[in-house]
Amino acid sequence: MADSAAEARIDQALVARVLLGSDQHAFEQLLRRHQGMVRAQLRRLMRGDDAAADDLAQEAFLLAWRKLDQFRGDARFSTWLYRIAYSCFLQAYRKKSPSSMDGDDEVVEQLAAPVHAIDLQLDIDRAMQRLSSSEQTVLLHCVQLGLSHEEASYVLAMPLGTVKTHATRGKAKLKAWLAPWREAAGEERT
Incomplete structure (x- = not known):
């Protein structure tokens, strides 16, 4: 947790440098520190459309530059940036025509940590697709991106x-649907 606090202090110092003197170098450092996770968040939300995700990331970074004076420090800078990126995603998602959505209401394709068994990964992917879009989105932010419930709420x-509620229900559904894998893993150990 000390590393997280140190990272937050570094971010706050960089934000202060930007705000005090429009220090573009400090803002570039902020982006380098967080661009990977923002792009990962958007790539998952955009269901693997890397080009569209990167476009949204650029849009989010531009918005962050323009609105940096609105960052109050109530949350970590990364959380604030995730919120901007998620808002950009929502705007893009709402603008899509119904035909370009292929009738699929699901927003996020997968969250599971990397696994070695292809069959298990396929079952995890299918289970994730069965969750509601809200459950998928909450699990993306809480599990994959490692945000606390409070940060995901923001x-x-x-x-x-x-x-x-979405996190608890989503995890319970996944646990139930993937129970045969847990049972099989228990049998292998004995």
Whole structure:
């Protein structure tokens, strides 16, 4: 946790440098520190459309530059940046025509940590697709991106209780649907 606090202090110092003197170098450092995770967030949300995700990331970074004076420090800079990126995603998603969505209401394709068994990965992917889009989105931010429930609530502009509910329900469904894998793993150990 000390590393997280140190990282937050570095971000706050860089933000202060930008705000005090329009220090573009300091802002570039902020982007280098966080661009990988923002791009990963958007690539997952854009279901692997890397080009569109990168375009949204650029849009999010431009918005962050323009609105940096609105960063109050109530949340970590990374959380604030994730929220901007998620808002860019939502705007792009809402602009899509119904035909370009292929009738698929699901927003996120997968969250699971990398695994070696192809069959398990396929089952995880299928299970994730069965979750509601809200459950998928919350699990993306809480599990894959490692945000706390409070941070995910801020990023997604959802009440904290709703985030917790979606996380709990999503995890319970995945656990139930993937139970045969856990049982098989238990049998292999004995």
